[in-house]
Amino acid sequence: MSLPGETMAHTIRQKEKLMARVRRLKGQLDGVEKALAAEVACGEVLRQLASIRGAVSGLTAELMEDHLRGHVLHADSETDRREGAEEMIEVIRTYLK
Amino acid sequence: MSLPGETMAHTIRQKEKLMARVRRLKGQLDGVEKALAAEVACGEVLRQLASIRGAVSGLTAELMEDHLRGHVLHADSETDRREGAEEMIEVIRTYLK
Amino acid sequence: MSLPGETMAHTIRQKEKLMARVRRLKGQLDGVEKALAAEVACGEVLRQLASIRGAVSGLTAELMEDHLRGHVLHADSETDRREGAEEMIEVIRTYLK
Amino acid sequence: MSLPGETMAHTIRQKEKLMARVRRLKGQLDGVEKALAAEVACGEVLRQLASIRGAVSGLTAELMEDHLRGHVLHADSETDRREGAEEMIEVIRTYLK
Numbered sequence: 001m002s003l004p005g006e007t008m009a010h011t012i013r014q015k016e017k018l019m020a021r022v023r024r025l026k027g028q029l030d031g032v033e034k035a036l037a038a039e040v041a042c043g044e045v046l047r048q049l050a051s052i053r054g055a056v057s058g059l060t061a062e063l064m065e066d067h068l069r070g071h072v073l074h075a076d077s078e079t080d081r082r083e084g085a086e087e088m089i090e091v092i093r094t095y096l097k
Numbered sequence: 098m099s100l101p102g103e104t105m106a107h108t109i110r111q112k113e114k115l116m117a118r119v120r121r122l123k124g125q126l127d128g129v130e131k132a133l134a135a136e137v138a139c140g141e142v143l144r145q146l147a148s149i150r151g152a153v154s155g156l157t158a159e160l161m162e163d164h165l166r167g168h169v170l171h172a173d174s175e176t177d178r179r180e181g182a183e184e185m186i187e188v189i190r191t192y193l194k
Numbered sequence: 195m196s197l198p199g200e201t202m203a204h205t206i207r208q209k210e211k212l213m214a215r216v217r218r219l220k221g222q223l224d225g226v227e228k229a230l231a232a233e234v235a236c237g238e239v240l241r242q243l244a245s246i247r248g249a250v251s252g253l254t255a256e257l258m259e260d261h262l263r264g265h266v267l268h269a270d271s272e273t274d275r276r277e278g279a280e281e282m283i284e285v286i287r288t289y290l291k
Numbered sequence: 292m293s294l295p296g297e298t299m300a301h302t303i304r305q306k307e308k309l310m311a312r313v314r315r316l317k318g319q320l321d322g323v324e325k326a327l328a329a330e331v332a333c334g335e336v337l338r339q340l341a342s343i344r345g346a347v348s349g350l351t352a353e354l355m356e357d358h359l360r361g362h363v364l365h366a367d368s369e370t371d372r373r374e375g376a377e378e379m380i381e382v383i384r385t386y387l388k
Contacts (some may be wrong), residue, residue, distance in 0.1 A: 015327055022324045026317050033313045036306055042358035043378035049351045050385050054194075056344045060337065061193035065186045067333040072169055073182040085170040087334035089162050094341050096158035097151075112230055119227045123220050130216045133209055139261035140281040143254065147288050150250045157243045164236035184237035191244050248388075255387035259380050266363055267376040279364040283356045290352035291345075 014066060021059050028052050064091065111163060118156050125149050161188065208260060215253050222246050258285065305357060312350050319343050355382065 029052065035045045071084030126149065132142045168181030223246065229239045265278030320343065326336045362375030 015330070019324055019327050022320055022327065026320045026324075029313055029317045029320070033310055033317075036310050036313065039306070041378070042354060042362065043382060046351065046354055046358070046382045047385065049347060049354065050382070053344065053347045053351070056340060056347060057193040060340045060344070061189050063333060063337055063340065064189050064193075067337070068169075068182055068185060068189075071333065072165075073178060081170060085165055087332070088165060091334060091337045091341070092158050092161050092165075094338065096154040096161075112233070116227055116230050119223055119230065123223045123227075126216055126220050126223070130213055130220075133213050133216065136209070138281070139257060139265065140285060143257055143261070143285045144288065146250060146254045146257065147285070150247065150254070153243060153247045153250060157240065157247070160236060160240055160243065164240070168236065184235070188237060188240045188244070191241065251387040255383050258383050258387075262363075262376055262379060262383075266359075267372060275364060279359055282359060286352050286355050286359075290348040290355075 011070075018059070018062065018066075021055070021062070025052065025055050025059070028055065060095070064088070067091075108167075115156070115159065115163075118152070118159070122149065122152050122156070125152065157192070161185070164188075205264075212253070212256065212260075215249070215256070219246065219249050219253070222249065254289070258282070261285075302361075309350070309353065309357075312346070312353070316343065316346050316350070319346065351386070355379070358382075 028048065032045060032048050032052070035048060067084065067088060072081055072088060075081035075084050125145065129142060129145050129149070132145060164181065164185060169178055169185060172178035172181050222242065226239060226242050226246070229242060261278065261282060266275055266282060269275035269278050319339065323336060323339050323343070326339060358375065358379060363372055363379060366372035366375050
C-alpha cells in the first residue's frame with residue numbers, strides 16, 4: 001500500500017519517539033536517585049516511582065501497538081504474520097501472568 | 098485451512114473453558130464474602146484477593162490471545178483484520194494505562 | 195480513644211460496605227459469563243474484565259487501608275502492631291512481586 | 292530499643308542499597324535504548340520492559356516496607372505515626388487505583 005520510503009521514514013520517526021521516552025524515563029530515575037540521596041520523604045519518592053511505573057506501562061503499550069501494526073497487521077507474509085502474532089501472545093502472557 | 102465444523106467445535110470448547118474460569122472466579126469471590134462475614138484475618142482475605150487478581154489477569158491474557166488468533170491472525174478479510182487489530186490496540190491501551 | 199461500642203459499629207458498617215463491593219464484583223462476573231455465552235465481541239468482554247480488575251484493585255486498597263488503620267495505627271498493643279505491620283509487608287510483597 | 296548510631300548506620304546501608312537498585316534500573320533502560328537504536332526485535336525489547344516493570348514494582352515494595360517500618364511501626368511519636376500511616380494510605384490508593 002505505502003511506498004517503502006514512506007514506511008522507513010515512519011519507522012525512523014517512531015523509533016526516535018520511543019528512544020526519547022526511554023531517555024525521559026532515565027531522567028525520572030535520576031530524580032529518584034537524587035531524592036534518595038537527599039533523603040526526601042518516602043511518600044514523595046513513592047509518588048515518583050508510581051509515575052515511573054505508569055511511564056513504563058505506557059511505553060510497553062506503545063511498543064505492543066507498533067508490533068501489532070508492523071508485524072501482524074501489515075506483516076510481509078503469512079509466515080511473518082504468524083510469527084509476529086506468536087511473539088505478541090508470548091509477551092501478553094509474560095505481562096499478564 | 099480448517100473446515101468450518103472444526104472451527105466451530107474449537108470455538109465452543111474454548112468458550113466453555115472461558116466460562117468455567119469465570120465461574121471459578123465467582124467461587125473465589127464467594128470465599129472472600131464468607132471470609133469477610135466470618136471476620137477472618139485481613140491478611141488472609143488480602144491473599145485471596147491477590148489470587149483473584151491473578152486469575153482475572155490470566156483470563157484477560159487468554160481472551161486477548163483468542164482475539165488475536167481469531168480476529169487478527171485468522172480474520173476472514175483484510176477489513177476484519179484491521180478492525181480486530183484496532184480493537185486489540187484499544188484494549189491494550191485501556192489495560193496498560 | 196473511642197468507645198468500644200463506636201468502634202464495633204464502625205467495623206460492622208465497614209464490613210457490610212466491603213461485602214457489598216464483593217457482591218457487586220460477582221454481579222460483574224455474571225455479566226462476563228452472559229457475554230461469553232451470548233458470544234458478545236471480545237473487545238466488549240475485555241473492557242468488562244479491565245473494569246473488574248480495577249474493582250479488585252480498589253477493594254484490595256480499601257482492605258489494606260482498613261488493615262493499616264485497625265491493626266497497625268490503632269493496634270491494641272505493641273506486639274499486635276508489630277504483627278499487623280509484618281502481615282502488611284507480606285501482602286505488599288505478594289502484591290508487588 | 293536500638294542506639295541512634297546503629298539506626299543511622301542501618302539507614303545509610305539501606306539508602307545505598309536502594310540507590311544501587313535505581314542505578315541498575317537505569318542500566319536496564321540503557322539496554323532498552325540501545326536495543327531500540329539497533330532495531331532489535333520488538334519481542335526482545337518488550338521482554339526487557341517487562342523485567343524493568345518488575346524491578347520498579349520490587350523497588351516500590353522495598354520502599355513501602357521501609358516506610359512502614361520507619362515511619363509507622365517505629366515512629367517517634369503518635370503524631371508521626373498517624374502522618375506516616377496517612378502517607379502510606381495515599382500511596383496505596385495511587386498505586387492500586
